[in-house]
């Protein structure tokens with residue numbers, strides 16, 4: 001049972017948590033189930049993560065649901081995931097709305113199924129005024145493809161004569177990111193014992209605290225997230241400076 005520990009002091013709570021929800025396939029394989037069963041099981045961990053973020057007052061949560069590299073999986077698994085995303089959005093958005101969650105999808109939409117894109121857009125529209133928690137769901141997301149898009153947009157401004165190359169600052173990049181207007185993740189969590197970034201938010205995590213958990217995503221519960229937040233609250237962040 002989840003018993004929230006004493007909440008860390010407010011300034012020790014991350015403003016933005018990013019999660020690489022990894023290990024669904026292995027969770028299923030360990031049980032002799034098809035990999036797809038692991039993806040279904042991972043949904044409860046996501047619900048729990050949302051609940052904990054709201055309880056602790058974390059305003060932004062970004063979760064990696066499907067990477068630009070995941071298209072290379074067998075088409076049966078890809079199709080299953082795309083259908084799962086659509087079903088989940090159909091069935092869960094009302095509850096998220098009641099919880100005050102604002103949904104925002106990050107990633108490229110042009111090669112997703114039109115019915116899924118429509119569902120994503122309607123969920124974003126329905127929840128756009130909510131302010132308890134902004135939930136970014138990364139679908140067809142890759143950090144490199146995000147930066148390529150940014151580069152194209154900045155290059156177009158230069159070509160149009162509205163931006164001088166010397167005037168390009170970090171702000172010109174940031175304003176074209178999917179996470180525009182949001183604080184960078186303070187805490188990046190990856191489950192399943194892997195310690196790599198897999199092309200997630202590569203610009204935004206420049207100064208994130210990294211937390212690698214051995215548990216597979218479907219086993220990662222509320223207590224585990226609370227533990228990660230506690231880990232974060234004990235870090236001393238320096239941002240290249242010295243401790244004051």
Ligand code: IPE
Pocket residue numbers: 021022023024025026027065066067070081192
């Ligand atoms: C993460 O779990 C979910 C997605 C990538 C969609 P995996 O499917 O990568 O599970 P493992 O890593 O094979 O166990």
Ligand code: IPE
Pocket residue numbers: 020021022023064065066067070194196198
């Ligand atoms: C990262 O997990 C992507 C998601 C969790 C959606 P992967 O399982 O695809 O990453 P690799 O292949 O182990 O790097």
Ligand code: MG
Pocket residue numbers: 022023024
């Ligand atoms: Mg994986």
